[in-house]
Amino acid sequence: MLKKINVKDIKQGMYLQEICGSWMQHPFWKKSFALTDPKDVKTLQECGIHEVWIDTGKGLDIEAIVHAESEEESSRKVADNLQTANSDVKPVPRISLQEEVAQARKIHGKAAQAVTSMFQEARMGKALQLVEIVTLVDEINLSISRNPEAFLSLSRLKNKDNYTYLHSVAVCALMIALGKQMNLDPSLMKDLGMAGLLHDVGKMMVPDDILNKPERLSDEEFTVVKSHPLQGWEMLKLSEGAGAMALDVCLHHHERVDGTGYPHRLSGDSLSLFARMGAVCDVYDAITSNRCYKAGWEPAEAIRKMAEWQEGQFDKTVFHAFVKTIGIYPSGTLVKLKSDRLAVVIQQSEKSLLTPVVKVFFSTKNNAPVQTETIDLAHAKDSILSAEDPLKWGFDLRKLTGI
Ligand SMILES: [Fe+2]
Ligand SMILES: [Fe+2]
Structure with missing residues (x-):
């Protein structure tokens, strides 16, 4: 039987069916495993994860006095959460998905190429050349204004070699689409796109063998991965044309509203709206993408999972606007x-x-x-x-x- 329990109640001997949180938050790449090592119990309890699913048929159960949530209760909560987002549905796109796909594909190809070469130069220690990128962000913005789903659907196609580059392009598009959904001032779209595009530039400072490691990361390796927001921020500070929003989102996209994120454990209002938007867009694209160690979830499944984790991890208003942006059953589902x-x-x-x-x-x-x-x-x-x-x-x- 599956039970959702607070992470403080886990103990050695339980069978962990699923961790309730994105896999960027903890070093365990495997979805399900037996909790045999006391070190794993400690790591789970200290990484900022709040809840886990356990399978009591395969491992120890919880004490009778501890509260656990059943699958039915959890599904009902998720449905309620998504239902809250189902009001004031988004504006109608100007043209159909099929009409925009060819144009979006061209822009996506150009953006992928430009980001790849910019990031590779950054890896070699060269300054970031942002001029060409700004024009591309404008084109992405226009494509999303015509029909957001065309560019967003293409953004899901990635492989292990181009993941970081295409993830950056995807988060750029998601930030713009979310900004439009939230009726933010049109003059902010370019900054939102740039912030999405550059949020993970610090990953260029993380060795490939750690970024693409298909097994569990050691504590030291996980610490190196977690240094990328600060490393990116340092790079952007020195780059001409990276605005304040890009610096902020780069530094704070792994913070959580409950203060358990990194690098500064900021919470609630001390996180800017843009950092809170970045956190949602980043997790969604990461969990819908195929990685060397994990197949990505379908968008509808990802939205359901994020609704399950939303409390504490994401800003509620931003998350509900995001659900409206993507849909509960996104196109292609x-x-x-x-x-x-x-x-x-x-x-x-x-x-x-x-x-x-x-x-x-x-x-x-x-x-x-x-x-x-x-x-x-x-x-x-x-x-x-x-x-x-x-x-x-x-x-x-x-x-x-x-x-
Ligand atoms: Fe990141
Ligand atoms: Fe990211």
Whole structure:
């Protein structure tokens, strides 16, 4: 049986099913493992994680007096949290996803190239050349104004070699999209984009064998990884054209609103709005990306996980605006409908995040494809039962969505 417990109640002999927090926060790359080493218990209790799931069928249970949350209770809380975000749904994009994809792909390619060469030069100790990057951020901003989902969908495609560069491009786009969702002044978009693009520049100072290590990091290695915000900030201080927002987000994107983040353990209002936005965008992109040690989650799954961890980790208002930006069932998500059919989400609804436009293509009852059909769930009897893992079903959704 799965139980969610406070990390202070864990003990040797338990089986850890899942850590409730992103894997940038702790040195354990493995999702599930038996807690046999007392050192692991100590590390978990000191890394800023608040809760974990344990499997009482595979290891020790908690004491009867300790509070644990069941899967049902946790799911209900997540649903309530997401439901809070489901109001004042985002403005309608100016053009369709399919119309923007080709343009977005070109801009994404240019941005990927420019960021790669800029970061590689930084690794060799050269000053950051930001002029070309500023023009690209403008282009990304325009693409997102036309249709945010096109650029954001492309931003998910990464491999282990280009992860840090493409993650920077993705966080740039997410910061801009979130800023628009929060109705921030349009004059801030460029700074938001630059802040996203440069937030992890300090990783260029972390050796590749640590950044890409597929096993658990030692405490010393984890300390080196955690030095990247400060190292990046030092680099940006010396770079002409990196504004105050980029410096702030670079230094504080791993802080948490409850004060358990790093490097300065800042909390609540002592963290700027932009740093709080950076924290949400950063975690979302990291957990939806494939890494050498872990396959990324589907966007719908990532949003659910972040809703589960939100308390303490993310600013509530920023997180709810982020859910509106991405959607509860983002475009490209495979969903199961009440009518025993599978569909892929192709467009968000103007009315509710829970009723997007979907393309139906498969019957789960007959285990066979059906004639494709586009349904606007805001005006249909059918509704979404769950988000599904496309890998489990073996479908190539890119063919269906054209992204
Ligand atoms: Fe980072
Ligand atoms: Fe990051």
